[in-house]
Amino acid sequence: MKIKHLTFLALAFAMGNNPVFAQKGKPLFPEQPGMVSYTFRKSLAKDAAATLDTLKSLGIKDMEFSSLFGKTAADLRKLLDERGIKASSFGVGYADALDKTQEVGQNAxxxxxxxxxxxxxxxxxxxxxxxxxxxxxxxNQIGKRLKDEFGLTFCYHNHGYEFEKYEDGTLMDYIIEKTDPKYVSFELDMLWAFFPGQDPAALIKKYPGRFKLVHMKDLRKGVQGNMSGGTPVENDVALGTGQLDIPTILKAAKKSSIEHFYIEDESPSYATQVPQTIAYLKSLTY
Structure with a gap:
């Protein structure tokens, strides 16, 4: 973990001082991005404390956890508090959200x-x-319980397959329009909107008040999308090196109800790609 930690710092320093990333104009993304725990899933499972130290060194202060990594929620919260990191979102499986709503709400x-x-x-x-x-x-059922009993906001994260054609739009449109906005919000995954042929920025603009969270990720150039909701993890690349128009998506997001911006990089190259992504975000200007 120490070697990986140093690798992150060296790359972040090098990219932050590279003239290619020099800023001109007003920063488009001045805030520090958040991080999805899934990016660091293997190292968090092995040594959560050391991994959180690495994330802290990268300036990460906001996270979305999709697992407790074998710990209790209280134990994980203690590790986060010690490092000044907040878990703003808690991801769970569909069955747990539906059948174990109280447990999910308590852990969140x-x-x-x-x-x-x-x-x-x-x-x-x-x-x-x-x-x-x-x-x-x-x-609607899950969202109402989480809101009424715990004051939590339920979000659904798109994964590509929901964009099957339906009437003048898609089944994703149907889900957004038929769920109660008091109880159901959404997390936009940029890649999983683009992969089935959609425009992530246009989707945000169409529903500016429904998306609260976003996963920032990019798709390797040359990869063809489909409706499967799946692609090899190696096709996740550093932001700005793939097919997505990241600046246009972020500009739309900044004008929407999105509150948290998380980096998600599922690839085995995350150790080099995450610092590159952070440097890229810092380089963006209006």
Whole structure:
């Protein structure tokens, strides 16, 4: 972990002092980005404390956790508090959100999270209207309980398959429009909107008040998308080196209701790509 820690610092320093990343004009993304725990899933599972030290050294102060990594929520919260890091969102599986809502809500509150997020609707084959209808009913139920009992905001994270055509739009439109905005919000995953052929910036503009969170990630150049909701993790690349128009998406996001911006990099190259992504974000200007 110490070697990886030094690698992060060296790369961050080098990129931060590279004239290629020199700023001109008003910064587009002046804040420090947050981080999705899944990016560091292997190292967090091995040594959560040391990994959080590395994240702190990168300036990360905001995280979304999709696992407790074998710890209690209280133990994980203690490690976070000791490093001045907050867990603003807690990701769980669909079944737990639906069937263990009280436990999920309690853990989220202990972590200090404001949001609870689900990122996958279990399904076989193509996503259908019937599936979307059940999803809407379940999400409204989950969201109401989390809001009424715990004061938490429930969010659904798109994963690509929801963009099947439906009437004049998609089933993602159906889910957004049929869920109750008092109880259900959304987390935009840039890559998983782009991958099935959608425009992430246009989606934000269409629903400026529904998205509260965003996963910032980029797709390797040359990779063709589809409706599967899956692609090899090696296709996650550092922001600004892939196919997505990151500045345009961020400009739309800045004018929306999005509160938290998390880096997510599922690739095995995250040790080099995360510092590159942070440097890229700092380089962006209007």
């Amino acid at each position: 509150k202990i972590l200090g999270a404001k949001f609870v997020r689900v990122a996958w609707v279990p399904h076989q084959g193509a996503f259908t209207l019937a599936m979307a209808e059940k999803t809407v009913a379940d999400f």
